Amino acid sequence: xxxxxxxxKGGYRKIVVVDKTAPVKIRRRLLELGFTSGQMIKVVRKSLxxxxxxxxxxxxxxxxxxxxxxxxxxx
Amino acid sequence: MINxxxxxxxxxxxxxxxxxxxxxxxxxxNWHGVTVEEKAKSYQYNGEEFNIVDLPxxxxxxxxxxxxxxxxxxxxxxxxxxxxxxxDASNLQRNLYLTLSLLELGVNVVLVINQIDKKPICKIxxxxxxxxxxxxxxxxxxxxKQDMLPVNEALMKAAGRRPKYLLPYLxxxxxxxxxxxxxxxxxxxxxxxxxxxxxxxxxxxxxVSSDFGRSxxxxxxxxxxxxxxxxxxxxxxxxxYGKSRLDALLLNRxxxxxxxxxxxxxxxxxxxxxxxxxLSDGLCFVLDCIFFSPLSHWLSSLFGQASWVxxxxxxxxxxxxxSIISFLPQVGLLFLFxxxxxxxxxxxxxxxxxxxxxxxxxxxxxxxYTLLMGFGCSTTAVLTARNMEDKNxxxxxxxxxxxxxxxxxxxxxxxxGGAFFGVSNIWLVMGLYLLGVAVAVLISFIFEKTILKSKxxxxxLEFPPYRMMSVxxxxxxxxxxxxxxxxxxxxxxxxxxxxxxVLSNFTITLAYVPNGxxxxxLETLGxxxxxxxxxxxxxxxSLVASLIAGLVAKExxxxxxxxxxxxxxxxxxxxxxxxxxxxxxxFASASSMISFLVFCLLYVPCLATISVxxxxxxxxxxxxxxxxxxxxxxxxxxxxxxxxxxxxLFGTGVTLIFLATLLxxxxxxxxxxxxxxxxxxxxxxxxxxxxxxKG
Numbered sequence: 001x002x003x004x005x006x007x008x009k010g011g012y013r014k015i016v017v018v019d020k021t022a023p024v025k026i027r028r029r030l031l032e033l034g035f036t037s038g039q040m041i042k043v044v045r046k047s048l049x050x051x052x053x054x055x056x057x058x059x060x061x062x063x064x065x066x067x068x069x070x071x072x073x074x075x
Numbered sequence: 076m077i078n079x080x081x082x083x084x085x086x087x088x089x090x091x092x093x094x095x096x097x098x099x100x101x102x103x104x105n106w107h108g109v110t111v112e113e114k115a116k117s118y119q120y121n122g123e124e125f126n127i128v129d130l131p132x133x134x135x136x137x138x139x140x141x142x143x144x145x146x147x148x149x150x151x152x153x154x155x156x157x158x159x160x161x162x163d164a165s166n167l168q169r170n171l172y173l174t175l176s177l178l179e180l181g182v183n184v185v186l187v188i189n190q191i192d193k194k195p196i197c198k199i200x201x202x203x204x205x206x207x208x209x210x211x212x213x214x215x216x217x218x219x220k221q222d223m224l225p226v227n228e229a230l231m232k233a234a235g236r237r238p239k240y241l242l243p244y245l246x247x248x249x250x251x252x253x254x255x256x257x258x259x260x261x262x263x264x265x266x267x268x269x270x271x272x273x274x275x276x277x278x279x280x281x282x283v284s285s286d287f288g289r290s291x292x293x294x295x296x297x298x299x300x301x302x303x304x305x306x307x308x309x310x311x312x313x314x315x316y317g318k319s320r321l322d323a324l325l326l327n328r329x330x331x332x333x334x335x336x337x338x339x340x341x342x343x344x345x346x347x348x349x350x351x352x353x354l355s356d357g358l359c360f361v362l363d364c365i366f367f368s369p370l371s372h373w374l375s376s377l378f379g380q381a382s383w384v385x386x387x388x389x390x391x392x393x394x395x396x397x398s399i400i401s402f403l404p405q406v407g408l409l410f411l412f413x414x415x416x417x418x419x420x421x422x423x424x425x426x427x428x429x430x431x432x433x434x435x436x437x438x439x440x441x442x443x444y445t446l447l448m449g450f451g452c453s454t455t456a457v458l459t460a461r462n463m464e465d466k467n468x469x470x471x472x473x474x475x476x477x478x479x480x481x482x483x484x485x486x487x488x489x490x491x492g493g494a495f496f497g498v499s500n501i502w503l504v505m506g507l508y509l510l511g512v513a514v515a516v517l518i519s520f521i522f523e524k525t526i527l528k529s530k531x532x533x534x535x536l537e538f539p540p541y542r543m544m545s546v547x548x549x550x551x552x553x554x555x556x557x558x559x560x561x562x563x564x565x566x567x568x569x570x571x572x573x574x575x576x577v578l579s580n581f582t583i584t585l586a587y588v589p590n591g592x593x594x595x596x597l598e599t600l601g602x603x604x605x606x607x608x609x610x611x612x613x614x615x616x617s618l619v620a621s622l623i624a625g626l627v628a629k630e631x632x633x634x635x636x637x638x639x640x641x642x643x644x645x646x647x648x649x650x651x652x653x654x655x656x657x658x659x660x661x662f663a664s665a666s667s668m669i670s671f672l673v674f675c676l677l678y679v680p681c682l683a684t685i686s687v688x689x690x691x692x693x694x695x696x697x698x699x700x701x702x703x704x705x706x707x708x709x710x711x712x713x714x715x716x717x718x719x720x721x722x723x724l725f726g727t728g729v730t731l732i733f734l735a736t737l738l739x740x741x742x743x744x745x746x747x748x749x750x751x752x753x754x755x756x757x758x759x760x761x762x763x764x765x766x767x768x769k770g
Contacts, residue, residue: 017291018291024273024275024290025137025139025275026139027290028135028137028272028273028274028290028294029134029135029137029139029535031290031291031293031294032134032135032137032172032294033134033169033535034168034169034172034294034298036291036294036295036298037291037295038295044318045322045326045427046328047427047428047429047430047431047432048328048331048332048428048429048431048432049431049432050431051430051431051434052427052430052431052434052440052534054326054427054538056315056318058168058169059166059168059196059312059315059316060166060169060315060316060317060537060538061315061316061317061318061537061538062535062536062537062538063423063426063427063430063440063534063535063536063537063538064534064535064536065430065431065434065534068534068535
């Protein structure tokens with residue numbers, strides 16, 4: 001088990017859970033966007049300083065900061 | 076009358092559909108959150124009147140940012156309305172999540188599947204999908220007017236329906252555990268679901284304090300249901316939405332910044348100095364030949380050369396309006412380039428790449444959109460700050476927008492700078508634009524460290540696919556901008572010019588005093604404030620008066636300078652009569668002119684922007700922003716004037732060396748102070764400890 005923020009780019013990983021310690025609103029939004037457990041996701045790209053992530057999920061691309069991406073726990 | 080709410084995920088084409096249905100002309104773009112407030116319009120179809128409301132994009136009925144809250148609140152307050160839910164055909168899976176939330180709410184839904192991209196990502200059997208979800212579905216392209224027929228038909232058919240939706244996944248939830256907190260009502264099921272999801276607003280509404288912690292299950296169940304439904308009604312996806320090979324180049328860590336800067340510089344160069352300038356010269360010539368000159372001759376033959384009517388026409392209309400209307404091509408092109416950036420999908424990538432750089436100064440990557448729009452018009456740009464999730468970031472972004480040099484300020488730089496520097500004015504203008512950005516970054520940095528610290532921002536941004544702008548849309552946008560510009564010139568600017576002309580040509584006792592033959596009202600006023608500006612190098616009443624007039628609209632600064640100095644006949648004559656301008660307008664030298672331009676760049680924005688700011692960030696922040704703007708403008712102009720004067724006096728080289736030495740000394744002092752301070756308390760103490768622990 002690892003946080004998404006520790007991943008290098010490329011390679012699909014399976015989501016285990018959205019961190020239970022995340023604020024309720026943020027947690028709900030991540031789930032709504034489709035980060036449900038069992039989904040395969042991939043870090044496609046990182047930004048200039050490597051602190052914002054572009055993630056592939058459910059057939060689309062979405063970007064978010066490490067403050068948010070760190071809540072995604074993958075296998 | 077049938078009331079309809081237009082609901083959907085961000086950037087799925089709600090406003091496009093709204094425009095196609097109603098014939099409205101609301102702003103659309105390939106970006107997340109262009110629409111930030113509800114907009115309503117009615118139209119007739121087949122004898123029935125439809126009143127349709129375009130809402131900002133949402134992901135679910137639990138809002139996170141300000142504009143989402145607007146949409147959700149509206150929707151919950153108007154549950155009887157027909158809901159026109161729009162989904163992007165290329166991202167159905169995610170889009171249908173919202174649809175399910177709407178079905179849970181039990182509203183009357185008509186689903187529009189919007190086929191924006193020509194090559195479909197998968198084949199969709201909309202009839203089958205309609206049967207499975209038990210809602211009417213139309214599969215169309217929202218940009219096409221002829222596709223509105225089935226939409227309207229579906230709306231007509233669905234109106235008045237009281238649908239009951241069967242959502243099988245709800246049986247797997249223990250809704251009864253939430254029911255005990257809720258009174259018997261129509262929406263009981265919806266609120267029970269929201270309680271299970273621990274929705275803060277709903278919990279507050281019913282005074283529930285316990286946590287249910289079922290949002291994981293709900294999200295999984297909804298997505299499972301969507302997946303099984305889509306497997307029956309669509310084919311396999313052939314590609315990934317928003318993925319493009321171009322990204323490897325445009326988002327490359329080392330190339331992204333240079334590519335972005337090159338694109339901006341190119342757009343800037345084309346707009347202001349080559350294509351735009353040629354068109355502008357042409358327009359100037361044509362207007363003068365066929366319109367202004369003959370009309371002026373005709374008026375003087377009618378009223379006599381010395382009449383005030385001729386004075387008003389020559390100065391306020393020809394000199395004032397003429398000098399601004401010649402910038403029509405440039406302003407039109409600028410807005411066109413901004414729209415191309417917005418429509419192409421590149422802006423989301425820019426926001427992503429620069430997000431962490433912007434985070435360092437406490438801004439979100441999304442601020443890129445607002446700030447870039449600020450180069451067009453600050454008034455409309457300030458509104459878009461709403462799509463920030465964090466309140467502090469919203470205030471900060473709105474606060475900084477006026478420092479982006481808006482299109483109305485360009486004529487000032489062009490006319491005054493051009494008069495002094497001719498072709499090399501391009502460097503001055505670029506410098507001014509960069510100065511505005513630099514000041515904004517600095518202020519943001521200071522705010523981040525002091526009064527407006529941004530919370531860790533969520534920054535969720537989807538990548539839309541790259542899209543080319545169609546010729547039709549380009550032409551439409553151009554026409555729209557030309558129309559906007561002409562209306563603005565024809566209304567507020569003509570009016571302001573007439574006011575300024577009257578104030579500068581009549582004394583307090585209402586005597587007509589043309590060409591400075593007496594002390595006019597404006598001169599009295601200008602002389603009052605002029606001494607304040609002597610340290611900045613332009614303590615001249617007419618310049619000060621033009622700055623005051625510029626509060627209404629920045630374009631008026633150029634036109635009133637032209638008026639005060641009796642220069643007639645638009646921009647070309649202003650540039651040719653430069654010698655008289657420097658003498659009369661009080662620009663003792665190029666440095667005082669540069670100082671004046673810097674002041675124009677940084678001082679208070681126009682009244683329209685101020686009123687929008689007051690609405691968006693409150694009176695207190697707006698008042699503070701005005702004070703900061705005046706202070707920053709004054710100080711920066713003072714510094715720039717003195718540096719520029721020194722350059723003129725001692726030569727550029729000597730001044731630069733002197734400044735560099737000064738900077739070096741200052742840097743050394745800071746270093747020494749930091750070292751001395753460090754002996755008492757080390758600012759890196761925590762980090763050191765962490766390192767030690769790790770080591």
